[in-house]
Amino acid sequence: MALTTGSRNTYEEVPDLAKKLINEAPAETGQRPKSKVSRDTLVRTHQRHLKLLSEGSVPIRSLILPKPYPPARGSIHTNSKKTVHLGDLQIDSRDRDALLLLRTITSPYVWSSTVTVAEDETGDVARLTVCNLEDNVVDPIVTEGSIVAIRQPCWTRLVDGGYHICVDHPSDLVLLRAEDDLIPESWRDETDSDQRNEATQCKKDGDMMFLKKRFRKALELYTQGLRLSNRDSDPVSEIDFYRKRCGVNIVLLRLDDAANDLSKAIATHARSTPNLSSSELANASIVEGWLHNRSTEDPLQISSKITRPLKELAARIKFDIGINQSRPDYNLPVISSRWISCIKASLRKEFFDLEDGGYWDELGWDLAEGEDIPVDVFRVEYIRRFNCYSAPTRSSDLLNQPPNTNPELRTGFWTHASYMNHSCLPNTIRTFIGDIRFLRAARDIAAGEELTNQYIAPDIDITERQEKLKTMWGFECDCQLCILDGSVNENMRQERMKRFEELKGMVMQLGEKGPPTITSLKKVARALRELEALYSPSMSDGEEGEDRYAALPRLGLVHPTLFLTEAWRSVKNVDRTIEYALKLLRNFGIIVTTEGKELKVEHKAGLVNVETVRALNYLAEAYTSRGEEQLAKQCLEKAKVWYIVITGAEVGMEQFFAGSS
Numbered sequence: 290m291a292l293t294t295g296s297r298n299t300y301e302e303v304p305d306l307a308k309k310l311i312n313e314a315p316a317e318t319g320q321r322p323k324s325k326v327s328r329d330t331l332v333r334t335h336q337r338h339l340k341l342l343s344e345g346s347v348p349i350r351s352l353i354l355p356k357p358y359p360p361a362r363g364s365i366h367t368n369s370k371k372t373v374h375l376g377d378l379q380i381d382s383r384d385r386d387a388l389l390l391l392r393t394i395t396s397p398y399v400w401s402s403t404v405t406v407a408e409d410e411t412g413d414v415a416r417l418t419v420c421n422l423e424d425n426v427v428d429p430i431v432t433e434g435s436i437v438a439i440r441q442p443c444w445t446r447l448v449d450g451g452y453h454i455c456v457d458h459p460s461d462l463v464l465l466r467a468e469d470d471l472i473p474e475s476w477r478d479e480t481d482s483d484q485r486n487e488a489t490q491c492k493k494d495g496d497m498m499f500l501k502k503r504f505r506k507a508l509e510l511y512t513q514g515l516r517l518s519n520r521d522s523d524p525v526s527e528i529d530f531y532r533k534r535c536g537v538n539i540v541l542l543r544l545d546d547a548a549n550d551l552s553k554a555i556a557t558h559a560r561s562t563p564n565l566s567s568s569e570l571a572n573a574s575i576v577e578g579w580l581h582n583r584s585t586e587d588p589l590q591i592s593s594k595i596t597r598p599l600k601e602l603a604a605r606i607k608f609d610i611g612i613n614q615s616r617p618d619y620n621l622p623v624i625s626s627r628w629i630s631c632i633k634a635s636l637r638k639e640f641f642d643l644e645d646g647g648y649w650d651e652l653g654w655d656l657a658e659g660e661d662i663p664v665d666v667f668r669v670e671y672i673r674r675f676n677c678y679s680a681p682t683r684s685s686d687l688l689n690q691p692p693n694t695n696p697e698l699r700t701g702f703w704t705h706a707s708y709m710n711h712s713c714l715p716n717t718i719r720t721f722i723g724d725i726r727f728l729r730a731a732r733d734i735a736a737g738e739e740l741t742n743q744y745i746a747p748d749i750d751i752t753e754r755q756e757k758l759k760t761m762w763g764f765e766c767d768c769q770l771c772i773l774d775g776s777v778n779e780n781m782r783q784e785r786m787k788r789f790e791e792l793k794g795m796v797m798q799l800g801e802k803g804p805p806t807i808t809s810l811k812k813v814a815r816a817l818r819e820l821e822a823l824y825s826p827s828m829s830d831g832e833e834g835e836d837r838y839a840a841l842p843r844l845g846l847v848h849p850t851l852f853l854t855e856a857w858r859s860v861k862n863v864d865r866t867i868e869y870a871l872k873l874l875r876n877f878g879i880i881v882t883t884e885g886k887e888l889k890v891e892h893k894a895g896l897v898n899v900e901t902v903r904a905l906n907y908l909a910e911a912y913t914s915r916g917e918e919q920l921a922k923q924c925l926e927k928a929k930v931w932y933i934v935i936t937g938a939e940v941g942m943e944q945f946f947a948g949s950s
């Protein structure tokens with residue numbers, strides 16, 4: 290029942306290689322690196338990598354992912370109490386209070402992370418790797434000559450030898466501005482000489498950078514210009530810089546920063562305009578609050594009282610914030626018109642409330658009143674692993690292609706749905722149309738019953754099934770089926786798997802030989818009966834005569850039954866097709882019987898899926914050719930209901946069932 294090879298289910302990607310490497314690492318924690326690489330060698334190697342990258346090769350040595358640790362908290366100016374140098378650092382040993390100041394001496398290359406070479410104040414050098422920075426080559430954040438403050442620094446090992454300073458949490462790296470008090474005296478002169486002293490020059494250079502799509506550099510120049518305009522008390526220039534910076538922040542999808550800049554531009558404009566200076570527009574936080582609320586009303590009369598460029602930016606920000614809302618309005622053109630990669634503050638809480646496998650409880654801290662939730666990359670990764678869903682673009686694609694193949698999968702978060710627990714026998718089914726997720730009842734659900742979902746299709750073998758759930762989500766399933774499969778004695782479990790594998794081999798061999806012969810089908814049917822016997826009441830450790838699988842799926846029987854149903858259908862044996870389609874449904878835990886012209890479907894804990902819809906469709910077809918129209922009609926009606934359950938909508942239903950009615 291697992292996905293066929295070729296389609297990637299990101300739910301099944303377990304990033305445990307890193308764990309393995311950590312465990313294999315020599316016990317060096319707390320020591321200093323034994324060897325030191327010279328400045329020349331480091332720079333030369335870096336330049337060679339830059340050249341190789343520009344030629345399209347990938348020369349980069351791989352990182353070893355570290356043991357998870359949370360980001361440093363608070364401001365570097367108040368919380369980082371100890372300035373350290375490269376020579377003070379140890380391997381894999383982090384001091385929360387330590388701060389390392391480095392100046393980069395090369396341009397970076399940006400691959401899966403940003404890599405550069407940097408020196409400390411004493412002239413010691415190191416390879417510096419910054420992960421998760423959303424950096425890019427055209428507009429790098431850490432350019433040559435940047436001065437950065439690194440929190441909780443330490444040496445970490447590279448896969449093929451050597452050490453580097455690796456920053457995992459972007460917030461553990463702070464790009465220092467030229468005037469920052471933390472910058473050492475010896476670096477200050479050079480930094481100051483690089484200063485532009487005219488706001489107009491900053492504007493010109495910033496605009497130039499903007500045109501070259503070097504947005505971060507433009508941001509830096511506009512910030513510098515803003516400082517100069519503040520110093521010169523020039524409100525017109527100030528408004529201009531806030532407006533320009535707001536524009537760049539929109540491009541960089543930093544909507545909160547954009548809203549902050551625009552509210553300051555509007556407030557500065559209002560304060561310097563006589564009839565607005567005492568209005569609410571002169572209060573930046575009121576304007577900012579209005580930009581963030583999702584109402585289209587305009588109580589501040591922005592549309593009539595401020596200049597056109599500011600008005601347009603306001604409309605743009607309100608629109609962008611509006612479509613990034615937590616409660617979707619299913620406005621597809623709007624949703625698809627833009628892709629927002631940032632986690633907006635209001636969504637952040639919702640995101641970080643999700644299950645993280647106990648990571649934050651173990652390593653995090655209680656947030657102080659008003660303290661922002663830190664973006665901890667390890668926690669984000671745990672949340673991704675425990676809450677992400679792999680989804681086909683449209684669930685109906687599952688039915689629109691040959692049986693037993695799967696469409697390409699993509700991955701996403703649906704935060705509310707993430708609160709659902711798994712059951713191998715779920716009472717709901719999730720389906721997708723694009724990024725809209727539907728949840729439909731797979732059977733009658735009693736009031737108060739917990740809604741469950743199937744995270745992955747259950748493996749036939751209970752041991753493998755539980756192992757997968759344990760490794761990927763950290764729990765053991767205790768659904769009815771897992772309890773039953775798990776209670777069967779070990780010899781029987783192994784015997785079932787052995788027979789299943791033999792049968793599978795037989796079926797695969799047959800498949801390779803072209804259309805099956807009746808003799809070969811009878812042989813498979815015989816082998817299936819033997820496997821079926823292993824699920825009989827006497828073999829399932831039930832009370833005397835009790836059929837413990839009566840209303841439950843018998844997963845080991847599903848594949849061969851499906852094969853025989855389709856094979857009998859292909860040789861146009863109507864009676865056998867009916868027999869095996871009914872068996873297939875039964876092996877999914879759905880008991881379908883007939884009483885005269887009446888079709889009875891008993892379904893308490895069975896699995897509704899693509900194959901059960903197909904089985905009903907085959908039944909309808911077979912009953913039609915036997916002239917049993919009433920039964921065919923009832924099969925088709927049920928199949929149509931389940932079609933909607935497993936695809937989310939009626940779209941494509943008519944085509945799918947065309948020819949069966």
Ligand SMILES: C[S@@+](CC[C@H](N)C(=O)[O-])C[C@H]1O[C@@H](n2cnc3c(N)ncnc32)[C@H](O)[C@@H]1O
Nearest residue numbers: 644675676707708709710711712762763764766
């Ligand atoms: C997507 S979350 C589900 C919601 C989660 N229970 C919560 O309260 O936020 C996945 C996590 O829920 C827990 N979980 C899901 N299904 C479970 C089940 N059948 N039995 C026990 N724990 C389960 C596991 O800890 C798993 O990693």
